[in-house]
Amino acid sequence: MKRGLDRSPEPAPDWAGVNAAPDGALLTMPADIDAGFRDPRQRLVVISAPDVLGGRVAMRGDAAPGADLLADPDLRVEDVVIHEDHGVGVMTALERVEVDGVERDALRLEYHGGASILAPVEEFGRIWRYGAEREAVTLDRLHTDAWTKRRAELSADIDRTAEHLVELARRRRETPGVVIRPPKPAYARLAARFPYPETRDQAAAIEAVLEDLASGRMMNRLVCGDVGFGKTEVALRAATAAALCGFQVALVAPTTVLARQHYDSVRRRFAGTDIKVARLSRLASTKEAAEVKARLADGSIQIVVGTHAIAGKDVAFQNLGLLIIDEEQRFGAALKQRLRDLAPEAHLLTMTATPIPRTLQLAMVGIEDVSVIATPPARRRPIRTFLAPFDAATVRTALLRERRRGGQSFVVAPRIDDLGPLADELQRLVPELKTHVVHGELPPEEADDVMVRFAAGDGDVLLATNIIESGLDVPRANTMLVARADLFGLAQLHQLRGRVGRGRAQGVAYLFHDADAELPDVTRARLSTLEAFDRLGSGLAISARDLELRGAGDLLGDEQAGHVKLIGTALYQRLLSRAVRVAKGEIEGPEWTPQLNVGVSGAISETYVPDPTVRINLYARLARLTSTEEVDAFAEELEDRFGALPDETQAFLDLARIQALAVAARVAKVDAGPKAIALTPAPGVAAKDFAKAELETSGDRLLWRGEVPDGRDRAQAIIELLETLA
Known part of the structure; x- marks a missing residue:
């Protein structure tokens, strides 16, 4: 290095020139790099400017998850659910039952004619919220093959849909695009x-x-x-x-x-x-x-x-x-x-x-x-949302309160014909406020002028149709009243209320429905979504609820929307996701769940998590985890939310780890006793395929012989064995 510093460096045009230079050459070349690197073989450390000075987009920590767009909807008692093996039923209770002298949790599911089954915790991962009101569905009959046939037909159709979607995605991926790499x-x-x-x-x-x-x-x-x-x-x-x-x-x-x-x-x-x-x-x-x-x-x-x-x-x-x-x-x-x-x-x-x-x-x-x-801007506050029948006193109070705090208000109607009567009503209720009116039938220049002047502070109230849904930024607007909110879609209403509360002041949205007519239960449930999802960043959750209520629409044809209505959004999503993975070649073969007969039992105890609804959903989440890393993260969440894990909950998590490892190791059944652990390979997998010297082959099973302790120690021994195979 000393020898090099005695000479002036020579410029290199590119990396090829660097590689072609003789040993001992001292070269310079401008290189636009985002971060430094180490090359131990060359004993070289390169430090870039962003490493020293930082960068505007340099972020610490993991990126927020964006791929998990929709968590499975929560399960509640009296929900209409669908069991993958039995069809559409109603979840009526979480019960404690005794099996082989051990108390366990099980779900009571009611079917056609009042018939019911008890689904043990091992089956919670096969139970999905259906997404409809009980009165609007026909429950399946137990002990018939009607559901099995319907499920097989749907699965075949969904497989074809997945293959077509994957082919579309493949063609898109293979379509060349222009390379855009800016200086x-x-x-x-x-x-x-x-x-x-x-x-x-x-x-x-x-x-x-x-x-x-x-x-x-x-x-x-x-x-x-x-x-x-x-x-x-x-x-x-x-x-x-x-x-x-x-x-x-x-x-x-x-x-x-x-x-x-x-x-x-x-x-x-x-x-x-x-x-x-x-x-x-x-x-x-x-x-x-x-x-x-x-x-x-x-x-x-x-x-x-x-x-x-x-x-x-x-x-x-x-x-x-x-x-x-x-x-x-x-x-x-x-x-x-x-x-x-x-x-x-x-x-x-x-x-x-x-x-x-x-x-x-x-x-x-x-x-x-x-x-x-999903990260909200600094100091942005959620929009408080209220669903109520139209009330003149509420309208006057809300508009005058906004005026007193120096803000502006929107009043939105679903149709242009509604604007005239509403304008008269506002003149009667709040004559002291200056109101502008805008709608889609105004000349474009006039509508644009009205909205721009209102955004600049001219006026107290803007009476409008949903023409204001997109793009109107009024910093002082903090109150919105929506007349006949039942005539709007969920996405429209969420976009509309996003027009208010964009500064530091608390935004408020009132969703009014006709006071003289009873609001149908389905409509009330739909609008209540806006009340429930009033937190910042809830647009995606509202779209997910809209998906649950309306179906996925025309993915490839109208029949796909029909499939969603037949089996519910959650199960449809699961089946389509798996079918897509099969079509991509990421997984193969029929789905199976390992059987565990290991002499270890556990539960999320009632004393640890008293609320049955919370326990149901924790069981369901745990049943759908597919790796030990996910189970470990779930355990950390439990400890953070509810305190130190009791022994029976630790044991239950161990069973979840064994289940995940068995799938990874292609083991369909695990049997364990005091003297041995027996593993039965999954369908299509032969015992000889494992080729582990420390395991004996006995028929179609693999045997590990030795002292196998009881309780959690036995679970740990099984986990270690499966890890060597997985």
Whole structure:
């Protein structure tokens, strides 16, 4: 090294030049690296600038989970459930029963005609919430083959669906996409214009998008995140990368107001650069639109922000590399396909707070790439939500309270025809407040002007249809009243209430229904979802509930929605997920559950977890865990929530570990006594396939001979044996 420092370094053009240099050469080469590295063979340590100075998106800790989009819905007594072996029934109680002198928990399931069964804890993983009211379903009959036949037919159909979905995903993965890998210094300078630190989820989403763009395959990524959680910044980073690499970008929004908001954000981000930004919507004059289209065709505009006008037949791009669709649930499939046809090999980024059921289902089974932004912005507070019959006194109190704290309010109606009577009612109830009215039949320029002036502080109340659902950012708005909320969809209502409470003040949303009519139970259950899911980041949970209520829609055809109605969302999700894994070749063969006859018993005791509903769901969760790592994490959660684990709960967790290891080791049955442990291989696996010298082969079983202790010590011995096989 001393010899090298006596000479001036020679520049190397690239890594090939470095490799071709003679021993002892001293070279320099600019290298754009994200992090340093060690090469022990060369006794080399490289330290990069981000290692020393840090980086804006350098995050500590694990990324927030985004793949687990939907946890299994909680099970409760009196829920309609579906048992994989017996069909649709009602869960009536969690009971303690004695088996071979040992007390155990079991679920009482009631079927047609009042017949019932007791399902032991080993079967809890085969019981799923059905997602319907008891009065709306027909319970299955026990001791017939009707359910078995129905299940077999459904499974065959779901297998075909999975094969087709996997084929679609394979074709998409194999479709080449343009490689977008921006120069890091220029990208970092534009990224630094974001005035806030990225949240952990935001950083993970940005990193995933950049990896997709650089992969050489066509990106098709969905970014889920609640209103105001930072999805737009993910889109801006993707647009930055594409524009810096010389590609055009199209950002499409469902409304002119949202398109205008995005246009202002994009224009600010690229101000003072050579990247040209334009917008295209119905608000543009004929002359302006023609000029934008001409400049898109010749490539002199790099980024265009607009509405569905971008999908017009006379719109053409010179080099479209990235298509961004915001609020994808507001676009029909035909329009999204027209947008895709603008450039079939362009990367696609879609964003939503509440994905439609079909999109959510595809994401849940791993067909779509998904990033979830669940981290709320700093100081954002949940929107308090109330469901109530329409009441004039409540309306006046809510609007005047908002006025007194210096804020503004929205009053939303489902139809334009409702606005006139509501305007008269507001004039009677709160004549002292200034009210503006906006709806979709106003001339675009007038509607835009009303909303922009209201956002700037002109007026106390904005009376509107759901035209305000997307894109209207009113910092002082903290109260929303929705008339006839039963006529709106869950996703619409969640988007609407996201318009309020975007600052430090507490946001409030009132969901009113007709006071003179009884609200049907199904509708009340649907609207109560908004009350239950009023926490920050609940858009995905609401979409999941919407999926449970409505079904996945047209995955491949109408029959798939019918399947969801027949067997419930939770079981359908499980069957489709497994079928997709089989179709991908990740797993093979029929599903099986190991039998354990090991002389060890355990339970989540009533004294440890007194609430039966909590115990039921802990049993169900544990039964669906598939690795010892997951069981260990579950044990840590139990200890954190309920305190030190009692012996019988420890023993029960050991049984779960044995079950997971048996599956991994392809062992269908485990028998254990004082002198030996016997393992029966799974179907299709021969004992000789294990080839373990310390095990004897006895017929179709493997034997381990030796002193086998009792209790938890026996469980540990079995675990150690299975670990050697797994």
